[in-house]
Amino acid sequence: MSGLRNKDAAYENSQGSVQGADTQWPRWEVLKKDNERKPHQAVGSVHAADAEHALLMARTVFARRPAAVSMWVAPATSIHTFTAEELEQLPAATDDDTGPLGRYLVVVKSTNRRSMTFGDLKGEVEAAGVRAALALALELAGDEPVLALWLIETGSVIRSEPDDADPWFGPALDKTYKQQSVYSSRATASKDAAEGVPG
Amino acid sequence: MAEQRMAANGSAPLTRTEEARLAAFQVRIDAGEKIEPGDWMPDEYRRQLIRMISQHAHSEWVGMLPEGAWINAAPSLRRKLILIAKVQDEAGHGQYLYHAAETLGATREEMVDALLEGRAKYSSVFNYPTLTWADVGMIGWLVDGAAIKNQVMLAGASYGPYSRAMVRICAEETFHHKQGQDMIRRYAQGTPKQRQMAQDALDRWWWPAMMMLGPHDSDSPNTPQLKRWGVKIKTNDEVRQEFLDEHAPELIDAGLKIPDPDLYYDESTGHWVHGPIDWDEFWRVVKGDGPCNAERLGARQKAHEEGRWVREAMAAYAARSARAGAEA
Numbered sequence: 001m002s003g004l005r006n007k008d009a010a011y012e013n014s015q016g017s018v019q020g021a022d023t024q025w026p027r028w029e030v031l032k033k034d035n036e037r038k039p040h041q042a043v044g045s046v047h048a049a050d051a052e053h054a055l056l057m058a059r060t061v062f063a064r065r066p067a068a069v070s071m072w073v074a075p076a077t078s079i080h081t082f083t084a085e086e087l088e089q090l091p092a093a094t095d096d097d098t099g100p101l102g103r104y105l106v107v108v109k110s111t112n113r114r115s116m117t118f119g120d121l122k123g124e125v126e127a128a129g130v131r132a133a134l135a136l137a138l139e140l141a142g143d144e145p146v147l148a149l150w151l152i153e154t155g156s157v158i159r160s161e162p163d164d165a166d167p168w169f170g171p172a173l174d175k176t177y178k179q180q181s182v183y184s185s186r187a188t189a190s191k192d193a194a195e196g197v198p199g
Numbered sequence: 200m201a202e203q204r205m206a207a208n209g210s211a212p213l214t215r216t217e218e219a220r221l222a223a224f225q226v227r228i229d230a231g232e233k234i235e236p237g238d239w240m241p242d243e244y245r246r247q248l249i250r251m252i253s254q255h256a257h258s259e260w261v262g263m264l265p266e267g268a269w270i271n272a273a274p275s276l277r278r279k280l281i282l283i284a285k286v287q288d289e290a291g292h293g294q295y296l297y298h299a300a301e302t303l304g305a306t307r308e309e310m311v312d313a314l315l316e317g318r319a320k321y322s323s324v325f326n327y328p329t330l331t332w333a334d335v336g337m338i339g340w341l342v343d344g345a346a347i348k349n350q351v352m353l354a355g356a357s358y359g360p361y362s363r364a365m366v367r368i369c370a371e372e373t374f375h376h377k378q379g380q381d382m383i384r385r386y387a388q389g390t391p392k393q394r395q396m397a398q399d400a401l402d403r404w405w406w407p408a409m410m411m412l413g414p415h416d417s418d419s420p421n422t423p424q425l426k427r428w429g430v431k432i433k434t435n436d437e438v439r440q441e442f443l444d445e446h447a448p449e450l451i452d453a454g455l456k457i458p459d460p461d462l463y464y465d466e467s468t469g470h471w472v473h474g475p476i477d478w479d480e481f482w483r484v485v486k487g488d489g490p491c492n493a494e495r496l497g498a499r500q501k502a503h504e505e506g507r508w509v510r511e512a513m514a515a516y517a518a519r520s521a522r523a524g525a526e527a
Contacts, residue, residue, distance in 0.1 A: 024308050025514075027301070044364070045298045047307060049517035061294045064287065065371065083237040112233045114354060116367040148235050177281050183377035 027076040028054035029152075031107070031121060034067040041117035042107050042150070045076065051158040059160075059168055065178065068169040071160045078156035080104075080130050082149045087138075099129025103154035106137040110144040124154060228429045233359035236302040244428050247421060248358055249303050251430070253310045256296035257321035260314070261495050263289045265329045266338055274332060278382075282335060285375050292368045299360035315500050323481055324411040326489030327403065333386055333393075337400035339379015341408035341446065347372055348442045349412060357429030380449070387453045394454070401450065402458045409473065410481045412439040418478075440470060447471045 025047040031040040043062050048054035054073040063071065103126045109119035122140045127133035133151050141149070160168060176182050213221065220239055227234065234240055267286045273279035297307045313319040324342055329335065347369060354365035386397040413435035416422060425431040433441075447464075448471075450457055461474025483489065 024306055043367075044295055044360075045301070046294070049513040050520055053513060053517070061291050064284075064291060081237055083235060085238060109235070109359075112231055114362065114366055116363050116370065118359070118363065147233075148237075175280075175284065177277065177378070178284050178371075178374050180373040180377040183374070183381040 025049050028058070028073040029076055029079060029150075030058040030062055031072040031074070032058075032062055032068055033070040035069055040070065040072060040121040042119050043117055046073070048073075051075075055158055055160060063169055064172060066169070066172045068172075069165050070162075071168075072157050074105075074152045074157045078153040080134075080151040080153075082134070082151075084147050087146060087149065090134075093131045093135075097129055097131035099131075101126065101128050102133070104130075104133045104137070104151040105154055105157065106140050107150040107152065108137075108141050108144065108146055109148040110141070110146060112147065119148065119150070125151075225427070228357050228427075232357075233362060234357055235359045241428075243424070244358075244430070245303050247425060247428075248361065248430060249300055249305045252296055252300040252303070252361055252364075253305060253313070254320050254322075256293050256300060256310065257314045257319050258325065259289045259293035259296060261321045261325045261499065264495050264498050265325055265327070265491075266335050268329055269332060269335050272332065273335075281378050285339070285378070288371050288375065292364075292371070295364040295367055299358075299364045302360045303358075311503075315496070315503055317487070317496055320485060322411050323484040323489065324407045326484050326491045326495060327407050328491050330403070331396050331400065333383070333396035333400040334404065336379045336382030336386065337397070337404045339375050339377075340383050341379075341401075341404050342411065343372055343375040343379060344446055345408050345411055345442045347376055348438050348445075352431065352433045352438055355429075355432045361430075383455075384453050387455055397453075398455055401455050405458050406477065406480075407484075409439060409443070409476055410478075412442060414478065414481070415476075443471045443473055 026049075027045050027047055028051075029045050030043050032043045033040045046054055046057035046061055048057045051073065054075075055071065058071050058073050059068075062068075103124055105124050106122045107119045108122050122137070125133050125136035125140060127136050130151060134149070137149060137151060138146065172178075221241060224234075224239065224241060224244075234244075263286045266282060270279060270282055270286065273282055297310060300310060301307055310319070314321070324345075329338070350365045350369050350372070354362055354369055356362045356365065383397050383400070386393040388394075389397075413419060416434045416436045419435055422431060422434050426434070447457060447462065459474045461472075463472055464470075465472050484492070
């Protein structure tokens with residue numbers, strides 16, 4: 001299945017395999033759920049020595065503001081990425097593409113609109129290998145455009161516990177000084193900064 | 200790959216495939232599509248983005264230092280909490296940006312090493328000293344104000360990871376700007392001593408803030424290509440004009456005097472016009488000879504060395520846990 005992997009070799013290298021004090025720690029992609037009505041969304045990555053460290057880093061880097069109820073991390077090595085071009089030029093499946101039965105989380109980027117997230121979690125598929133999982137994932141996306149797609153090996157995902165939500169994400173709620181609205185001003189100074197923020 | 204690089208510089212003939220790819224790439228840009236990791240892109244697009252994003256990341260990291268120096272001396276608990284949150288945000292913004300650069304093939308290690316070894320550039324503005332508490336407010340108002348103008352522009356960039364980092368940073372940074380403006384407005388209406396501190400801070404930070412938006416368009420040779428590729432939506436001078444048009448009237452309204460004798464408002468164009476910028480000073484500071492370059496770099500190197508035992512301990516713990524997991 002290597003042909004279906006992200007072909008950007010340099011990016012793959014950045015995942016690092018040697019764990020020393022001054023070499024790259026592995027890269028972990030972070031999925032954050034803002035509230036109960038929204039899906040988990042891919043927000044960016046952290047580098048960490050192990051899964052627990054990755055989750056702590058994710059919280060520090062991506063949840064300094066209140067909008068979070070759940071956070072997951074997955075090692076980049078367990079994510080199969082597809083660009084729109086790769087999906088278009090996908091070679092026909094062969095028998096060699098069949099792999100062991102596995103579960104995959106499906107993340108889809110479906111818009112070019114200005115956003116602070118890469119894509120949304122669409123659900124989970126179970127299939128014999130990545131190629132079969134991809135076919136199911138594309139069905140899951142339905143009529144939405146698929147501008148990029150990730151299959152994350154479900155077993156590799158480390159998740160915050162429901163009990164973590166309050167101690168982890170609660171404190172940011174009280175830090176109102178991080179909100180521009182608490183500063184009174186006659187000026188409209190930052191109105192265009194707000195334009196960078198999606199609706 | 201060599202062919203792509205030369206082609207992007209306009210100095211060598213393109214192969215037919217390259218030509219077609221470049222044309223298709225431009226069609227995607229012109230249609231407002233975002234380029235994502237794994238997509239084909241010209242080498243020069245990748246190279247320019249790594250340069251811009253890594254410099255931006257370094258600026259966030261070094262940007263923690265001038266204000267961080269005042270955390271222990273904040274005049275109230277509230278102001279201390281605000282400042283800690285702001286400096287913590289800059290650390291996070293550096294992380295968003297290192298991540299974005301990494302998707303282009305740079306590694307965080309290489310980028311951090313380049314910074315620590317003095318090979319990397321970062322924003323000239325952070326090489327000026329913070330002499331009084333009022334500097335913290337003035338940095339928020341002017342330096343973050345200028346940075347937001349630039350970042351709102353870059354939020355529209357054609358490269359997905361950079362654009363997303365910018366959207367997230369703008370959303371968070373708005374409060375940095377507001378708290379600075381709020382602080383300086385209070386000082387400008389406060390005791391004679393406070394008013395004097397606010398004016399002194401403006402006198403020292405005005406020109407560095409104007410300069411940080413980069414050389415004039417006539418001295419910015421990369422800009423036309425970066426605009427064609429949708430990396431930049433506006434030129435340095437256009438962003439500087441936005442910054443000036445917003446901040447000049449607000450500073451004057453706050454009762455402060457902008458240290459530019461040639462500054463005036465042109466009613467016919469609706470824009471403020473500034474006097475000449477001392478670009479010699481700008482280049483001196485960018486190239487390492489500013490008031491605080493050595494101090495800033497020294498602080499980052501010290502932090503890196505002092506954190507070494509933590510990194511070693513985490514690596515050892517992770518290795519031990521992995522072994523235990525393998526044996527179990």
